[in-house]
Amino acid sequence: DIQMTQSPSSVSASIGDRVTITCRASQGINSWLAWYQQKPGKAPKLLIYAASSLQSGVPSKFSGSKSGTEFTLTISGLQPEDSATYYCQQAESFPYTFGQGTKLEIK
Amino acid sequence: EAQLVESGGGLVQPGGSLRLSCAASGLTFSNYWMTWVRQAPGKGLEWVSYILSTGTSDFYADSVRGRFTITRDNAKNLLHLQMNSLRAEDTAVYYCATDRGPYGSSPNSGAFDIWGQGTLVTVSS
Numbered sequence: 001d002i003q004m005t006q007s008p009s010s011v012s013a014s015i016g017d018r019v020t021i022t023c024r025a026s027q028g029i030n031s032w033l034a035w036y037q038q039k040p041g042k043a044p045k046l047l048i049y050a051a052s053s054l055q056s057g058v059p060s061k062f063s064g065s066k067s068g069t070e071f072t073l074t075i076s077g078l079q080p081e082d083s084a085t086y087y088c089q090q091a092e093s094f095p096y097t098f099g100q101g102t103k104l105e106i107k
Numbered sequence: 108e109a110q111l112v113e114s115g116g117g118l119v120q121p122g123g124s125l126r127l128s129c130a131a132s133g134l135t136f137s138n139y140w141m142t143w144v145r146q147a148p149g150k151g152l153e154w155v156s157y158i159l160s161t162g163t164s165d166f167y168a169d170s171v172r173g174r175f176t177i178t179r180d181n182a183k184n185l186l187h188l189q190m191n192s193l194r195a196e197d198t199a200v201y202y203c204a205t206d207r208g209p210y211g212s213s214p215n216s217g218a219f220d221i222w223g224q225g226t227l228v229t230v231s232s
Contacts, residue, residue: 001169032217034216034217034218034219036152036219038152043202043204043222043223043224043225044144044152044202044219044222045222046207046218046219046220049207049210049216049217049218049220050210050211050216050218053210055207055218055220085151087151087152089152089154089217089218090217091216091217091218092217094157094166095154095166095167095168095169096142096154096157096217097154098151098152098153098154099151100151101151101152
């Protein structure tokens, strides 16, 4: 199975800052990677698919990139509503797997 | 507006069975590959199962293979998850979701864009 190692597990940033969350795959997954945002008590929301494609309706402050087996989610111009847990998920092969999650706190 | 609504969750004893359902509306259900994802209390997301739009192929996480079965009824716009031999570690909120569809030359993207609100399954004596 492909393991997804996500870091950091938590991060605190100020309004207006930019943060970066990283996910490393245990083997090559091409660009089969998605990023989700989840707020407490709510279902996850798809932000990015295919490593860098922005899901329809998602603000352009969210962006994704890929370098080898390392994937990055960048959130710019942080606002209080960005406070959430973010997950990566590989879709290269079954079983699909998620990263452990990154909890983002806005100071 | 596209919507998914899960039902069937509840309290069940270890070793028992439960059948979850996911009702789709506002979308052409038969076109979508579908998935189940779960989240144990206070924990992260865990992918559980996946089924093609035609229902001809299905896939499972190692932790549920042989105990859970995913099926669909395209005529009724319903997705199901039959869960047998339940264990305490199956306690979670279970979400159904749609695969967002084709990407490049692939018939699916493996990314899930429409989610239900979730249904809680508690396995306890």
